[in-house]
Amino acid sequence: MQVAGGPRTAPRTLAPGQDVTVSVPATSANLGPGFDSLGLAVTLYDTVRVRTSENEGIFVEVAGEGAGSVPLDSSHLVVRTLLGTLNNAGYGIQGLHLSAENAIPHGRGLGSSASAIVSGVLAANSLLPAEARLDAAGLLHSCSALEGHPDNVAPALAGDLAISWETDGVFRSVRAAVHPSVVPVVAIPDVELSTESARGLLPATVAHRTAAANAGRAALLIHALTADPSLLLEGTRDALHQDFRAPAMLPSARLLQSLRSDGFAAVISGAGPTVLCLADGEDAARDAEEAMTEQLQAAGSAENWRVLRLGVERDGARVEGHQR
Numbered sequence: 446m447q448v449a450g451g452p453r454t455a456p457r458t459l460a461p462g463q464d465v466t467v468s469v470p471a472t473s474a475n476l477g478p479g480f481d482s483l484g485l486a487v488t489l490y491d492t493v494r495v496r497t498s499e500n501e502g503i504f505v506e507v508a509g510e511g512a513g514s515v516p517l518d519s520s521h522l523v524v525r526t527l528l529g530t531l532n533n534a535g536y537g538i539q540g541l542h543l544s545a546e547n548a549i550p551h552g553r554g555l556g557s558s559a560s561a562i563v564s565g566v567l568a569a570n571s572l573l574p575a576e577a578r579l580d581a582a583g584l585l586h587s588c589s590a591l592e593g594h595p596d597n598v599a600p601a602l603a604g605d606l607a608i609s610w611e612t613d614g615v616f617r618s619v620r621a622a623v624h625p626s627v628v629p630v631v632a633i634p635d636v637e638l639s640t641e642s643a644r645g646l647l648p649a650t651v652a653h654r655t656a657a658a659n660a661g662r663a664a665l666l667i668h669a670l671t672a673d674p675s676l677l678l679e680g681t682r683d684a685l686h687q688d689f690r691a692p693a694m695l696p697s698a699r700l701l702q703s704l705r706s707d708g709f710a711a712v713i714s715g716a717g718p719t720v721l722c723l724a725d726g727e728d729a730a731r732d733a734e735e736a737m738t739e740q741l742q743a744a745g746s747a748e749n750w751r752v753l754r755l756g757v758e759r760d761g762a763r764v765e766g767h768q769r
């Protein structure tokens with residue numbers, strides 16, 4: 446958590462009794478060829494309620510994903526992000542009560558860390574006085590800098606499809622409307638793979654022809670996702686990350702390969718190991734669900750995976766303040 450650049454004077458203390466709830470969607474980054482650039486918000490959510498208190502100390506409770514494994518003190522990712530954001534604005538708190546209900550599984554490629562960062566930054570922003578708040582561009586940059594790349598935080602903040610980039614250290618993003626017939630279907634294994642270790646498997650450089658081929662597919666993918674979903678299979682072909690990471694997620698790599706051979710637009714979601722199919726219409730989504738389930742059954746591992754048909758989350762994170 447970066448706190449450099451924070452206040453040079455003693456921080457002001459936020460009033461106790463403030464109460465805010467933030468709900469943030471899961472996101473699937475990369476979508477094949479859009480490494481560190483493309484991301485899609487989907488209908489699975491983490492929700493945190495944050496209350497400032499006059500009782501000193503930090504109290505954290507977690508239900509759902511991460512319960513029993515994430516820390517319950519100031520090192521909790523949402524708390525750490527929230528306190529860092531307040532500190533950067535010149536504020537602190539006396540006491541804090543955070544209650545999290547998580548549906549996004551951790552370390553599976555569905556943007557759980559981005560969701561936690563967005564939750565912490567948005568909660569802090571809502572608790573701050575209006576004049577100390579970040580604007581939309583500041584929120585995107587701040588969350589992206591904390592996550593290290595913008596492709597999950599951008600759709601988590603704004604919803605739908607996000608196309609993101611970085612210029613001279615500044616992260617930016619535009620939102621694009623996904624074609625209404627696109628349905629995301631995911632197969633989530635019960636094993637985790639940290640993004641950090643998956644990034645460690647990538648080469649420092651690729652051949653020029655590889656980069657050129659990938660650029661063409663990324664451009665095609667945006668057309669397929671927004672205008673012509675019949676091109677999704679060809680548009681989701683990646684050359685930059687999936688093959689390099691396959692040794693760390695062999696069952697996912699096998700499922701991906703066999704789904705693509707059968708004509709499904711399957712990709713590794715984020716850094717994996719979840720497999721995402723982008724289906725063109727509800728019938729195709731049902732076929733993808735069935736194909737995933739059958740292939741996992743044939744491999745004798747269906748009980749270790751969850752297959753879910755999701756929707757595209759159009760609006761992104763929601764913040765609700767409560768009067769007390």
Ligand SMILES: Nc1ncnc2c1ncn2[C@@H]1O[C@H](COP(=O)(O)OP(=O)(O)OP(=O)(O)O)[C@@H](O)[C@H]1O
Binds near residue numbers: 491515597639641714
């Ligand atoms: N809601 C949360 N509360 C606290 N910590 C969290 C939360 N979500 C994620 N984390 C932390 O982030 C880690 C997972 O982050 P990681 O970047 O490895 O995977 P991911 O974000 O789920 O996947 P990807 O970045 O590929 O989409 C967890 O192990 C946990 O330490």
Ligand SMILES: N[C@@H](CCO)C(=O)O
Binds near residue numbers: 640
């Ligand atoms: N673009 C990121 C997404 C996961 O955080 C990666 O693949 O490493």
